[in-house]
Amino acid sequence: MKFDTDLPLQHPWIREASPMHLPPPVLLTAxxxxxxxxLDALRAVAVLLVIVNHLGLDRIGPVMVFDGSLGVELxxxxxxxxxxxxxLGEHERHxxxxxxxFYQRRVARLLPASLAYLLVGMGLLALRHQPIxxxxxxxxxxxxxxxxxxxTGAAAHYLSHCWSLAVEEQxxxxxxxxxxxxxxHGRSPRQALGLSIPLVWLYKAVLIFGFGxxxxxxxxxxxxxxxxxxxxxxxxxxxxxxxxxRHFEQLARQGWPLPxxxxxxxxxxxxxxxxxTVADQQLFGFALETVLLCALLPLVLIKATERGATAALLNAPALVLIGQISYGMYLYHPFxxxxVRNAIVRLGGPPAAGILVAIAALVVVAWASFQWFEQPxxxxLRPRSLSSDLSRPPHAGTHRPPTRSAPAAPGRPSPAT
Known part of the structure; x- marks a missing residue:
């Protein structure tokens, strides 16, 4: 295994430190x-937060325990x-x-499930004689x-939740x-990204306080x-x-930052x-949660590769499965x-059983769509020229010159969100 100091540089904006004694690069390995x-565990948490929110289960009485829209932020x-x-990994290799x-992969990733959901929804509305x-x-x-x-207003219908997919694609x-x-041009994207975030916050403040x-x-x-x-x-x-x-590895070793x-x-x-207020929500709530989520993500990646109860939870087969089919679960959950929950309750079942059966049914529907429709x-649709090469994980901060004479290693490409 190569340590950070053994790795060559690819981008001029990466500066390699050279301490003599470093602990194993856990995050690099991950x-x-x-x-x-x-990552699948985080996706699972995200989609379950959305579903719980839409079921109205994020409150105890009048008190909100958590806002399920945090799942969309995640x-x-x-x-x-x-x-x-x-x-970045593709740029390092090629x-x-x-x-x-890239856009062909996005179409291959998103189009099958979204097209199926759109058409099935229109068909169900037509069968029920409801307006489309x-x-x-x-x-x-x-x-x-x-x-x-x-x-036009956020009217409730079976496509209401697709707004978040539109934000991503735009x-x-x-x-x-x-x-x-x-x-x-050999420029770091760090400055452009770092500047854009406070500019968004400033823009929102102008919209709220200047234009209402x-x-x-x-x-x-x-x-x-x-x-x-x-x-x-x-x-x-x-x-x-x-x-x-190394900063995130040091945080992960302390134990307390994740909880x-x-x-x-x-x-x-x-x-x-x-x-x-709206200002509290938009300017402080979303900003704070964005920072916290960005700190959380690498800690989860580290903990998931270690031994112990946290790793066992993050790699639990049920969470991994839900994470892998989270896109389909997000799409299909309104239908x-x-x-399902209402049917269980009408049959005399307790509400808790209705919720569990409804989530289980959603997992089955999303899994079936994933296996028999989306994946094929x-x-x-996936571009043949890069599909196999993209299966190789990019090395963090390394340069692997493209090899034209040898075929790319076979494997499954990493899923994009």
């Missing part, structure tokens, strides 16, 4: 795995981190980012649901081009939610440097975003969770 241990941070990490292949929300359908197809809702229409341009913009727009617009995505991107850039990896971060997230969502279509 980041070099084909699948990042702990999805945004994971997405920004993972996609930036993969793009000296460039193939943007066409054509405006929402068109905006979903065009990945503009967030602005459609921001300007962001990825810009960020890969910007990242490729910065790397092509309401929560519906602030919660859904790309320019008011992109700080969580860019924070995840910045985290990926920082973890390319040994100094930042402290979780407690901070619970307190922020239950206090700042439940009882606070599964409420009807993804394999068919």
């Amino acid at each position: 980041l070099q795995q084909p699948r990042l241990a702990g 999805f945004f941070v994971i997405s920004g981190f993972l996609i930036t990490w993969l793009l 000296g460039r980012i193939a943007l066409g292949a 929300p054509w405006g929402a359908v068109v905006s979903t197809v065009l990945y503009g649901t967030n602005y459609y809702q921001a300007f 962001f990825y229409l810009v960020w890969p081009f910007l990242l490729a341009a910065l790397l092509r 913009v309401g929560e519906v727009y602030l919660y859904r617009a790309l320019e008011t939610r992109m700080d969580q995505l860019t924070a995840g991107c910045l985290l990926a850039v920082l973890l390319k440097t040994p100094r930042w990896r 402290a971060l979780v407690a901070g997230l619970v307190l922020s969502t239950s206090l700042l975003r439940d009882t606070g 599964v969770v409420h009807p 279509l993804r394999e068919w």
Whole structure:
């Protein structure tokens, strides 16, 4: 195993430290795995938070224990981190980012499940003789649901939750081009990302205090939610440097930061975003939670590769499965969770049993979609030229010159959020 000081440099903005005695680079080892241990557990937590929120189970009486929308924030941070990490790794291996292949992978990742959900939903509405929300359908197809809702109101229907998918895709229409341009000119993306986050907060303050913009727009617009995505991107850039990896490894060894971060997230969502004003929610709550989530993610990656109860929990097969099918669970839950729970309750079952059966049914539906519909279509749509090479985990802060004479190692590509 190579230690940080043995690794050559790829990007001029990475500066390698050279201490003589370092502990094993635990985070580097975790980041070099084909699948990042702990990431599926975080995805599982994110989607379960959303479902619990939509079931109205995030309160004890009038008191909000946690805000389930934290799950969407976690999805945004994971997405920004993972996609930036993969793009940086591609640049390290090939000296460039193939943007066409990136967007083909995004289509292969997102289109099968979203198309299935859209068509099944329209079919069910037609069978029930219920009106189809054509405006929402068109905006979903065009990945503009967030602005459609921001300007027309967040009406409740089976496509309401697709606003978050629109935010991500709008962001990825810009960020890969910007990242490729910065790397092509030997510039660090760190400054651009670091500057963009406080600019988003300042922009939101102007909207709130200067123009009285309401929560519906602030919660859904790309320019008011992109700080969580860019924070995840910045985290990926920082973890390319040994100094930042060592900082997180030192935190992980102390034991207390992980539970402290979780407690901070619970307190922020239950206090700042439940009882606070719009400014408290948008300027302080979201900002604090973004920072806490970015600190949490690398600690989870470290803990998931160690031994002990925390690693066993993060690598529990049930959590890993839910994380792998979290996209489908997020999509399908409006059509599964409420009807199944209500049916169990009507049959005389206790509400708790209805909730458990509903979540189990959702897992079955999402797994079936993943295995028999999404995966075959993804394999068919995935770009053949890079699919095998992308299966190799990028080395943190290393340069592997592209090999043109030998075929790429076979394997499964890392999933993008």
